[in-house]
Amino acid sequence: MVSVYGEGPQERILRRVVESNALQDKIRFCGNVSDVSKIWRDNHALIMPSEGLPLALVEALMCGRTAIVTDMAGNAEVIEHR
Secondary structure, three states: EEEEEEOOOOOOHHHHHHHHHHOOEEEEEEEOOHHHHHHHHOEEEEOOOOOOOHHHHHHHHHHEEEEEEEEOOOHHHHHOOO
């Protein structure tokens, strides 16, 4: 199961893509969550396809989670490739 957190103008489009590809049992939308530790108790890895150095990446690493990110901007500053 992939959990998508946050809200924004693209959410409606993402929901339609999930529905049109019958992925409701594989992807869930969780909205905004203020308790970051709960996110990382319930999830094992962060998948971040873009961005510079998002706070979500730092939070995931601080909680001992795996991060799968692109080699963009600040990501390379905190990720060590193994």
